[in-house]
Amino acid sequence: MAPFVRSFRGNIHRFLIDVQILQYLIILVGLFNLSLCLYEDQVGKFDWKQNYVGKIKFASFDTVSAAKKIIVATEENVIAALNLKSGQILWRRVLEKGYGGQIRALGGVTDGDLVSVSGGVPAIVRAWDLATGHILHEWPIAEQNHDRIKDVKWHIKDGTLHHILPIYNSAVEVTSYDSKTGDKLKTRRVSAPFITQETECVLAAPYLACLKGDSSLAVLLLVHLFDTHSQPQSVTINTIFGAGAQGPYHLESILGEEPIISISADNNQRKRILLVGEVPVPIQRDIVGDAALYVVSIDNEKILLETTYKNGVTEIVASELLTSKPMPNISTSVTHNSLLSPTIIASVCPRQTKGVTCRHLLASEDHSVALLQHNKLIWAREEALANIVAVEIIELPMSDRDQEIETEFDQKESIDVDSSWDVLSMMFRRIGSQLKQAKTFLQSILSLTPQQSNQRMDLVRDKFGLHKMIVLVTSAGKLYGIETRKGEIIWQLRVRGIxxxxxxxxxxxxxxxxxxxxxxxxxxxxxxxxxKQTGEGIVYTFNPITGQPLDGLVKLGYRIKQSMLLHVTTDDFLRGILIFDIRDKVHVYPKGATAIAASIAKNTYIFTADQTTGILSGYSLSYSTSQELISHKVWELLLSPKNQRITHVVSKNPIERVHSQGRVLSDRSVLYKYINPNLVTIVTEGVGHTHKNTLNLYLLDVVSGAMIFSIMHKRVRGPVHVVHSENWIVYSYFNEKSRRTEIASLELYEGKIQSNTTVFSSLTTTKLPIVERQAFIFPAAIESMRETITEKGITSKHIIVALANGGILELPWMMVDPRRPINPEVREEGVIPYMPEIPIHMDAIINYNQSVFRVSGIHTSPSGLESTCLVFVHGLDLFYTRVAPSKTFDVLKEDFDYYLIVIVLAALLISSYITKKLASQKAQKQAWK
Amino acid sequence: MYTIYIFISLLVSVSSSARGSELDYDGWLQLRLWHAFNDESEPIFVERGNVTVSSVRSGASVVGQNGLLQPHINQLKTLAKHDGKYRLKAVARTSLGNEITFLTSLPACYLLGSDLEDVITIWLDSAAEPIVVSISSPGPCSTENPFTNMWTTNVVVKYPDGGPVPDTATYIQKLEREREARERGEAKDNRSFLARYWMYIVPALIFVVLSSATNPEAGGAGGSSQRQ
Known part of the structure; x- marks a missing residue:
């Protein structure tokens, strides 16, 4: 019995060890799972983020706090504090989106408390902590006249907020509130019966200045807002301009602390200023019409700053306001790239021991902001980047050495297959290039002067195609080139008048x-x-790597209705664009590509969608001749604007490739995907009483004009975001009934047999696809959605979802697969059982704690690696990273132990050799026995 | 699987009366058809006939059209030879009195290949207004004379499906069932670990013992006594 017990004990022991190993294994696997997200030391290694505030609306220097800064409020509904020295954002608060967060007034910085008025009805007043940007107080103003919110003028002074509303033909109503508590302090009515709807009024606190009449008999009326007994003062235009000034006159309040207004005349050719006070004082001096004015005070002396911009030179001329005496020590002139027709929006001139030094915050026409100190530009911010309208990610060129190799095997000659290869010349070229390489190598060894390169050394393509150039187009008409490694702006271009x-x-x-x-x-x-002026089309070509304009601005002379990039190239590898004008005429740009375009015209189709009329039309170019492209309409349909309004027209990414043609079912049969490259998703929202809050989604084949599928959601509303890729469509909307965001997905299948295995034709395929559909609850608000894309389409697709809380979620498409079974009886490969809610895992947030706000778009681009997709998110912030939806299956880990594998291999090789030797010796010995 | 069958049946059934409830309105629809065979970019439309859909919900329709004349067939053949498109203009009149013009086309050779058989699909929106009238033909592509000069026209009326909604009810039921099952299990299960899983532990033990018994090192009496 004893040995049995012993062996039993041994087994138990072994079992326990096994259990321990199992535990370790479980822990190991757990660790493996954890390592799918980012390690702490990888933060910022693959990604970068840039913060912006947007185009400046109001700005003010904070000179009262210990840390000097600039407080700005912007068109993007942002209140932020900028560092005075560097221009970096100290704090930034993003208010409500759109109309509800529009900043209407900002003030009180000089008193040490920042008060903002934002929104419409009701307007929200917030008092902010200057140092940290926290909200101290918040209260809404109950607006009496809802439709007159845009005529309300706000004045913030000494902790009191004045709400100024002109009431037509009677008076000006001034309601004062305590800006902190929101208590209504006083309501006054100052008689002003001359104000009508047409009267132009500006606020020059404590006065309201109104211009009455348009001719030379026009009168400027000044109303003191805080004195109910005073009578309106009147100043005639003639006393300001003298005789001979021509209308129309335009009234403007000059920025700065003082109540001063400027009146422009003679079609904005010249203007004059008027000091508003007990006795209004007109300054008898003409100022050029395009000068931007600002009044700053130095030691209680008012200084007028006139900013003009000519040929790249910004000139700020200072003069004493009353005497017009020039002050050359404050006047400056500066030439800088980041200034373009700037205006001073805030200025401060403190007296220091050395004298007066002025700091001006300049806002340029291209939305950039700059701080000017004396005549030096301290910093500039490219705020145009807060409003990006178009993005492309472009591969960088090869390095000079690679280019030499490329010239060696010049593609044009190497296609020559007719055995006419010039072997000798090829050899000479080869030897030549190798000699050149040897020369550069020797030079680098002998540390001789390196060859002057025409490109920055680091701006070259890397091995995996991860280093690229992002080309950005902003709404201000400014173009940027940003490299992807660090997010550095390489070049910028201004295209004016677009x-x-x-x-x-x-x-x-x-x-x-x-x-x-x-x-x-x-x-x-x-x-x-x-x-900008005529509304006609313009074309602008440029080099996306260097930012050099190529052909310059070309005015087309017609309005553009639709455009298309051709998929064929000319002899010099240039892809032409087809431009379709509003007279249905087709143009090719550049002209040289017409012949190429005509050669494929038989199979070229263009479609247009008009939002106002609801008409969608398709055109064929099959009657084109080699000189001219002729379009003719082949289909037309109408989404009646009485019932619905087109909100989205979404086609697939033209560079997308679908690797897998079908899906294997549990019974090993194949369900073939319906992959129609001409399929376009059209989303409309219902209009009118009966169809309000309905959402229609149509799938239209834009070549044949055939409707493929249509679906309607009731009691839902936007914002709608649509992703259309491969054979599926994923879209999100807000469900009014359940008050939640939902994601619906559609998937199209041809069925068990594929109609045409080689090429898809819209004209021959008449069978409608099978449409799978499913909806899911999404527990967050969505700002934008986009699918990932890789070079060959082997990697599974993920959907990049920008959430309203600042996170960017990488959602596997598998989670929104409409074939997720509700009752999982037969399990298919890679299909998760249905759950109505899509969980948001925190480790799927690809921007971890780097929240990005007000996302307006996501751009994805394939990299050189099949596993990796580059993601660029833009909105108020820019965020760039890369994602690997199927993990990095084609890359070795960074910490891969090359030495270990070499040693192991070598050891194996040696040991196998030795054992072979030993074995043969043994065999020999045995043979002798 | 059931949903798939619904979809398939939906696609197969010409009049999709099975899901007619999606459409709140019923009404009639009249289409006047004009077609063009000329091989030029500007179409010259000739009257083809008309289609009356008496009830958009059921999709019942009456087609009235004349046969093609020989010159038209010849024109169609030249069009087919040049890989041109047969264009059809449809003017729809709804019961609400709206008149909407649609244009659709298909390669002329398909019409010849299918002996003038075509399908006119009318898509309606949620307000039962037509949004698309499209023509298709099964083909195949041919430039030969058709056997007949009479049209074989099928009219299909389609309207939007109802959008999917998150299926919370089934899921909650499933969870309930699982919870109940667990509760039922837990009610009985207040025994010790060994008491609960003895049926797994004992065979495992026997297996371990057996394997150790057969082990030559352990060998001997213990194993054999066990076997007896």
Whole structure:
């Protein structure tokens, strides 16, 4: 019995050890799971973030706090404090989106408390802590006249907020509140019967200045707002300008602490200023019409600053206000790249021991902000980046050495297959290039002067294609090139006089005509926009790597309705663009690509969607000749604007590739995907009483004009975000009934047999696809959605979702798969059982604690690695990172132990050799026995 | 699986009366058809016939159209030879009195290949107004004379499906069932670990003992006595 017991004990012991090993294994696996997200030391390694505030609306120097700073309020509904020395954001508060957060007034900084008025009805008054940006007090103003909110003027002074509303033909109503508590202090009515709807009034506290009449008999009336007994003072235009000034006159209040107004005349050719007070004092001096004015006070002396901009030179001329005596020690003139028609929006001139030094905060026409101290630009912020309208991510060019190799195997000659390869010349070229390489190598060894390169050394393509250039187009018409490694701005370009397509919600279109793979041809991008004055189309070409304009601004002379990038290239690898004007005429840009465009015209189709009329039309170019492209309409349909309004037209990413044609079911049969590259999703929102809060989604084949599918949601409303990729559509909306955000997904399948295995044709496929559908609850508000994209489409797709709380979620498409079974009887591979709610895992937030706000768009781009997708998120902030939806299956880990594997391999090799030797010796010995 | 069958049946059934409840309105619809065979960019429309859909909900329709004349067939053949498109203009009149014009087209050779058989699909929106009238033909592509000069036209009326909603009810039921099952299990389960899992532990033990018994090192009496 004893040995049995012993062996039993031994077994138990072994069992316990096994259990321990199992535990370790479980812990190990657990660790493995944890390591899917980012390690702490990887923060900022693959990603970067930049914060912006937007175009400045109000600004004020904070000179009362211990830490000097600039308080700004912007068009993006942001209140922020900027560091005086560096321009960095000290704190930033993002208010409500859109109309509800519009900042209407900002004040009280000189008194040490910051008060802002924002929103519409009700307007919200907030008092902020200057040092930290925390809200100290918040209260709403109950507005009496809802429709007159835009006529209300606000004045913040000495802890009191004045709400000033002109009542037509009777008086000006001034309601005063305690800006902290919101207590109504006083309501006054100052008689002003002359104010009508047409009267132009500006606030020059404590006066309200109104211009009555438009001719030379026009009168300027000044109403003292805090004195109910005073009579309105009147100043005629003639006393200001003298005789001979022509209308129309325009009234403006000059920024600064003093109540001063400027009146422009002669079609804004000249203007004069008027000091408002007990006795109004007109200054008898003409000021050029385009000068921006600001009044700053130094030792109780009022100084007028006139800012003019000519040929890149910004000139600030200071003069004493009353005497017009010039002050050359304050006047400056500065030339800097980041200034473009700037205006002073805040200025401060403290007297120091050395004398007076002025600091001016300048806001340029291209939304950039700069701080000018004396005549030196201290810092500049590119605030145009807070409003990006178009993004492209472009590969960087090869390094000089690679380019030499490329020229050696010049592509044009290497296609020559007719055995006419010139072997000798090729060899010479080869030897030549190798000699050159040897020369540079020797030079680098002997530390001789390196060859002057025409590009920055670090701006070259890397091995995995992860280092790229982001080309950004902003609504201000400014273009940027940002490299992806650190987010550094490499170049910037201003295109003046352009605007986005007004019919397409101010979108500017950016196409990559030639990538950087076609050395020696430079890469080329093209911008399509509208002329600011005429609304006609313009084309602007530039090099996306260096930011050099190529052909300059080309005015097209017609309005653009639709445009398209051709998929074929000309002989110099340039892809032409088809431009469709409002007279249905087709143009090709550049002209040289017409022949190429005509050669594929038989199979070229264009579609247009008009939001106002609801008409969608398709055109074919099949009657084109080689000289001219001729379009003819092949289909037309109407989404009646009486019932619905088109909100989204979403097509697939043209560079997308679908690797897998079908899906394997549990019974090993294949369900083939319906992959139609011409499929476009059209989302409409219902209008009118009966159809309000309905959402329609249509899938339309834009080549044949056939409707593929339509679906309708009741009692839901926007904002709608749509992602359309491969054979699926994922869209989000707000469910009014359940008061929650939902995500619905559709998936299209051809069925068990594929209609055409080689190529898809919209014209031959008449069978409608099977549409799978499912909806999910999403426990967060969505700002934007986009799918990931990789080079070959092998990697599974994830959806990048920007949440309203500042997070960016990487949501696997598997989670919104409409085939998730409700009752999992037969399990399919890679299908999770249905759960109505999509959980948000914190480790799927790809921007960890780097919250980004007001996301307006997400751009994804494939990298050189199949596993990795580059993600660029823009909005108020810019965020760039890379994601690997199927994990980095094609890259070795960073800490991969090369030495270990070499040692192991070597040891194995040696040991196998030795054992072979030993074995043969043993065999020999045995043979002797 | 059941949902798939619904979808398939939906697609197969010409009049999708099975889900007619999605449409709040019923009404009639009249289409006047004009077609063009000329091989030019500007179409020259000739009257083809008309289609009356008496009830948009059921999709019942009457098609009235004349056969093609020989010159038209010849024109169609030349169009097909040049890979051109047969264009159809449809003017729809709804019961509300609206008149909407639609344009649709298909490669002419498909019409010849299918002997003038075509399908006219009318898509309605949620207000029962037509939004798309499209023509399709099963094909195949051919430039030969058709066997007949009479049209074989099928009319299909389609309207939007109801959008999916998160299926919380089934899921909650499932959770309830699971919870109940667990509770039932837990009510009995207040025994010790050994008492609960003895049926797994004992065979495992026997297996361990057996394996150790067969082990040559352990060998001997213990194992054999066990076997007896």
């Amino acid at each position: 605007r986005g397509f007004s019919k397409r919600s101010d979108a500017i279109i950016l196409y990559v005509q030639r990538g950087s793979r076609h050395f020696p041809y430079p890469p080329q991008c093209v911008l399509l926009a509208e002329d």
